[in-house]
Amino acid sequence: MIASFWNPTIRSTHAAKIARRIRCDDWVSQRIAAARECSRALKDASVDALVTHTHRLRIAAREQPSEELLTSAAAAVIESIRQTFAIELFDVQLHAGFVMASDAVAEMQTGEGKTLSAVLPAYLKSLLGRGVHVITPNSYLAQRDQEKLEPVFARLGVTTGILADQADPSVSRKAYQADVTYGPAHAFGFDYLRDQISNGDGSFAVYDRIQNKLPLSDRIQRPLHAAIIDEIDNVLIDDAVSPMILSSRSDQQAADAELHRIACVVANRLECDRHYVADALERTVSLTESGFQTVYKNRDMAVHPQLVRPWHEYVTLAIRIKAFYRRDVDYVVSDRKIRIVDASTGRIFEDRTWSGGLHQAAEAAERLPVTTETRSLARITRQRYFRYYQSIAGMTGTARGCEREFASVYGLAVQPIPLRIATRRVMQPDCVTRTMAEKWQAIAKETRQLHELGRPVLIGTSAISESKAVADALENQGLTFALLNGVQDADEASVIRRAGQTGAITVATNLAGRGTDIALDSVSRELGGLHVIVTQRSRLARVDRQLIGRGARCGDPGSARIYISAEDDLIRLHAPWIARSLLRSDASDPHSVPKIQRQLKTAQTNQQRRDAGLRLRLLKQDHETATLLRRQTQRR
Numbered sequence: 001m002i003a004s005f006w007n008p009t010i011r012s013t014h015a016a017k018i019a020r021r022i023r024c025d026d027w028v029s030q031r032i033a034a035a036r037e038c039s040r041a042l043k044d045a046s047v048d049a050l051v052t053h054t055h056r057l058r059i060a061a062r063e064q065p066s067e068e069l070l071t072s073a074a075a076a077v078i079e080s081i082r083q084t085f086a087i088e089l090f091d092v093q094l095h096a097g098f099v100m101a102s103d104a105v106a107e108m109q110t111g112e113g114k115t116l117s118a119v120l121p122a123y124l125k126s127l128l129g130r131g132v133h134v135i136t137p138n139s140y141l142a143q144r145d146q147e148k149l150e151p152v153f154a155r156l157g158v159t160t161g162i163l164a165d166q167a168d169p170s171v172s173r174k175a176y177q178a179d180v181t182y183g184p185a186h187a188f189g190f191d192y193l194r195d196q197i198s199n200g201d202g203s204f205a206v207y208d209r210i211q212n213k214l215p216l217s218d219r220i221q222r223p224l225h226a227a228i229i230d231e232i233d234n235v236l237i238d239d240a241v242s243p244m245i246l247s248s249r250s251d252q253q254a255a256d257a258e259l260h261r262i263a264c265v266v267a268n269r270l271e272c273d274r275h276y277v278a279d280a281l282e283r284t285v286s287l288t289e290s291g292f293q294t295v296y297k298n299r300d301m302a303v304h305p306q307l308v309r310p311w312h313e314y315v316t317l318a319i320r321i322k323a324f325y326r327r328d329v330d331y332v333v334s335d336r337k338i339r340i341v342d343a344s345t346g347r348i349f350e351d352r353t354w355s356g357g358l359h360q361a362a363e364a365a366e367r368l369p370v371t372t373e374t375r376s377l378a379r380i381t382r383q384r385y386f387r388y389y390q391s392i393a394g395m396t397g398t399a400r401g402c403e404r405e406f407a408s409v410y411g412l413a414v415q416p417i418p419l420r421i422a423t424r425r426v427m428q429p430d431c432v433t434r435t436m437a438e439k440w441q442a443i444a445k446e447t448r449q450l451h452e453l454g455r456p457v458l459i460g461t462s463a464i465s466e467s468k469a470v471a472d473a474l475e476n477q478g479l480t481f482a483l484l485n486g487v488q489d490a491d492e493a494s495v496i497r498r499a500g501q502t503g504a505i506t507v508a509t510n511l512a513g514r515g516t517d518i519a520l521d522s523v524s525r526e527l528g529g530l531h532v533i534v535t536q537r538s539r540l541a542r543v544d545r546q547l548i549g550r551g552a553r554c555g556d557p558g559s560a561r562i563y564i565s566a567e568d569d570l571i572r573l574h575a576p577w578i579a580r581s582l583l584r585s586d587a588s589d590p591h592s593v594p595k596i597q598r599q600l601k602t603a604q605t606n607q608q609r610r611d612a613g614l615r616l617r618l619l620k621q622d623h624e625t626a627t628l629l630r631r632q633t634q635r636r
């Protein structure tokens, strides 16, 4: 059991078996035709009739899941969506729904209508009455989708719930009692950990829910059954590089606060390569012999009564903060607290802290009160948590490149869904500049030209500091814009609602990079649709593709352009040789652009490989810890 649970070959074989079925064109077209046929019998059915239909399917689901059940479920979903929104589900949406109902990943291009595609698998899995989790990368998308789809499910007699941020356990418990529960991935993971802590036997890392001794009625979650994951590459891959850790938090002043402050002063005196060696990719620092001598010059520090770790570690923490962590990029300061920024979504984590004293080093560097270190109460990797579901499925516009990891880690096959209609997106040639300052000017100029034509423009930046730089450049051009970067008070939903209107200019961090649907008004559609500006290539190509996918959706017109400068993070940190060749050549020479593009793509592929290696290491560690704990428990 444990061996098969961890065996990548068994998982990949399982994925291949599913893939053979869902890749069969005949199977798909027969299912779609049968569902359409069956939905005709339900046309204009009353709510009572639809609820009765669901009731019949629930009985059938308990007896034996079958192809007929799938067809009847699809028919009910088609009809409920038709009655709720007065629209007809497209074939590609049904196709994606069937793929997910078969426990696989549907790769459907951005803007093709994934939100509605998820209704079919969620409805089908809910028929067993054991709860379905519809998991999104963040709370905004969870709430938006639950509000939008609640009437569709209600018409079918299926209840929905939403996991609110920082909700009381009793409120979350109620949300989990619904047939379909929406929420961000971290909320599900942390509720699982909360239940394990209440269980109190500390063995949760090895034994899953079966082992939990807490009565079901006292747990927040029901036993994990089915998960449908939106933006599945973000949830299961990008965010899986670090485990979910539930910790006890205290805002009290740390006993060793003064030591962190002194460490900052010492760190400022040390020189890179002379006193320490820094690895910018791993964000690690090691002291040289000369560094050690300088750090321990004052011998009293080695035996200071408040030390909770060796003195030189305080100094290396302070150096790491100084060298690698940037305000308004990696963290923000608000209410005299450090708040971490999620690099992949641009969101600000309200309740997370760095561990191992790093958070305290950042507080000291920012001259804030230094708080007590959090104590880790429970942890779980995302890989382990999601494997506890009896079935998982998901959807994304960017699964390409992750197929092997999906198969070997989660047993998931990936099925690309054909485009409904050819995209009308015009990719403008990349714009290359030497410096950031030149880039901001070029972006402001292009924005003004498009704004004068009335076209809406979305400028997607990689960090909060960058969004502020763009904002300054636009203000210098006398342009009015909406800023969405997580630190301002603007209501995210209303900014997104206006972003596609004629003449709108929106500057956003990755907050608007995934899942957001920017609707055009009729005039902006006539004028050529949304123009998306990518201010720099991200370290992962999938993040760029998602941002570009905010425009030209569902057959709409639109365009996009990527800006590149020698000072971009991807170049600075991961491919400095590109900066050298860029500075040597004429940046405006169009012949040099394809070469730079190729080099940047290689840098992105290398990053993807490096991250995959990190996740593999984490998985191995997790497996080893689990095996060790299991042996210890058996010996007891």
Ligand SMILES: Nc1ncnc2c1ncn2[C@@H]1O[C@H](COP(=O)(O)OP(=O)(O)OP(=O)(O)O)[C@@H](O)[C@H]1O
Pocket: 087, 088, 089, 090, 093, 108, 109, 110, 111, 112, 113, 114, 115, 116, 396, 397, 514, 515, 516, 517, 519, 549, 550, 553, 554
């Ligand atoms: N069957 C349909 N008929 C008409 N409009 C639809 C249909 N399905 C979806 N849409 C519309 O298409 C737009 C895009 O849908 P949606 O946001 O679900 O796309 P998506 O694939 O999730 O995009 P992303 O990959 O960016 O998350 C929405 O405005 C939605 O209302």
